Amino acid sequence: METPVDTPIKDEHESPMWKKSTVVFVLGGPGSGKGTQCANVVKHFRFTHFSAGDLLRAEIRSRSEFGAMIQSMIVEGRIVPSEITVKLLFKAMEENGNDKFLIDGFPRNEENRIVFENLAKIEPAFVLFFDCPEEELERRIMNRNQGREDDNIETIKKRFKVFVESTLPIASYYESKGKLRKINAAKPSEEVFDAVKDLFSSYGT
Ligand SMILES: Nc1ncnc2c1ncn2[C@@H]1O[C@H](COP(=O)(O)OP(=O)(O)OP(=O)(O)O)[C@@H](O)[C@H]1O
Ligand SMILES: Nc1ccn([C@@H]2O[C@H](COP(=O)(O)O)[C@@H](O)[C@H]2O)c(=O)n1
Numbered sequence: 001m002e003t004p005v006d007t008p009i010k011d012e013h014e015s016p017m018w019k020k021s022t023v024v025f026v027l028g029g030p031g032s033g034k035g036t037q038c039a040n041v042v043k044h045f046r047f048t049h050f051s052a053g054d055l056l057r058a059e060i061r062s063r064s065e066f067g068a069m070i071q072s073m074i075v076e077g078r079i080v081p082s083e084i085t086v087k088l089l090f091k092a093m094e095e096n097g098n099d100k101f102l103i104d105g106f107p108r109n110e111e112n113r114i115v116f117e118n119l120a121k122i123e124p125a126f127v128l129f130f131d132c133p134e135e136e137l138e139r140r141i142m143n144r145n146q147g148r149e150d151d152n153i154e155t156i157k158k159r160f161k162v163f164v165e166s167t168l169p170i171a172s173y174y175e176s177k178g179k180l181r182k183i184n185a186a187k188p189s190e191e192v193f194d195a196v197k198d199l200f201s202s203y204g205t
């Protein structure tokens with residue numbers, strides 16, 4: 001059948017490529033191994049890894065207008081306003097060009113989730129959740145030695161409280177939608193990755 005001349009033709013390219021991406025959110029307590037396991041995933045599967053925390057730390061280093069505010073929030077273990085974090089994530093995804101992303105440490109709270117989903121119109125394919133007891137998280141962070149300003153016992157306690165109060169409800173939200181993939185992260189790293197890689201096998205190497 002012919003298309004009438006006055007029928008608007010749908011532009012297949014009206015939405016930028018990154019908005020058609022496959023997104024996997026990666027959640028878990030501070031020090032649960034999100035960054036470690038994302039690094040393993042990108043070695044085996046064609047995903048690009050962005051850590052929201054790393055993007056915020058880069059923003060501080062770039063001396064942007066928001067740098068001082070972001071730094072003080074990170075030191076306090078608080079969640080930075082979503083508008084800032086989401087903007088950094090979108091910019092990183094757009095500039096990258098891949099169409100499969102692991103987004104680590106995001107969404108941290110309800111506001112993060114809603115702003116991301118409403119603006120990108122992307123729902124995650126699934127949400128990885130690294131489950132680990134608080135004492136083990138504390139031990140790992142205190143041994144990390146990466147010079148992070150929030151890796152001290154006072155901030156760790158605050159980060160854990162924020163995790164329980166603001167991030168666990170996000171995990172429950174995705175669980176109710178059948179999207180949560182909970183992994184026992186208290187095991188050695190290689191064993192954790194054995195469980196993680198099964199979840200990515202359908203995405204090709
Ligand atoms: N399964 C594991 N067993 C023991 N140590 C681990 C394991 N996974 C990661 N680690 C170590 O624990 C520390 C924290 O790991 P990682 O940085 O990957 O956690 P994270 O979830 O990204 O933390 P954050 O939320 O603070 O960024 C690192 O020193 C890492 O080498
Ligand atoms: N969505 C996010 C992610 C992180 N932050 C802030 O960065 C800190 C460190 O995050 P990591 O994932 O690297 O541990 C975190 O404690 C927050 O202060 C954020 O605001 N929003």
Ligand SMILES: [Mg+2]
Nearest residue numbers: 034035051053
């Ligand atoms: Mg990390």
